[in-house]
Amino acid sequence: MDGKTKAIVAHITYIGWIIALVINSSEKDEITSFYIRQLLGLYLFSIVVSFIPLLNFIGWILVLICWIISLVGAVNGEMKEIPVIGKYFQDWFKGL
Numbered sequence: 001m002d003g004k005t006k007a008i009v010a011h012i013t014y015i016g017w018i019i020a021l022v023i024n025s026s027e028k029d030e031i032t033s034f035y036i037r038q039l040l041g042l043y044l045f046s047i048v049v050s051f052i053p054l055l056n057f058i059g060w061i062l063v064l065i066c067w068i069i070s071l072v073g074a075v076n077g078e079m080k081e082i083p084v085i086g087k088y089f090q091d092w093f094k095g096l
Contacts, residue, residue: 003029041089
């Protein structure tokens with residue numbers, strides 16, 4: 001399985017992310033590792049936003065927009081960071 005395919009699989013719910021993480025652990029691919037880090041940060045951000053009542057709806061819309069941007073980048077085979085917070089996700093989760 002190539003890196004682009006693994007990156008797209010990572011976008012398919014939490015289960016897809018776990019599958020991509022396991023597959024990528026044995027055969028590291030730069031683009032897959034990039035999107036695994038991006039999506040981990042996005043998933044954690046969505047959990048935090050769900051606990052803030054006033055920002056819940058707006059937060060979920062932002063998460064959806066960021067997820068779509070990330071998915072389009074993965075489909076095109078580009079390493080496209082999520083706006084504003086993507087660079088932090090790459091730094092915080094560089095061990096993945």
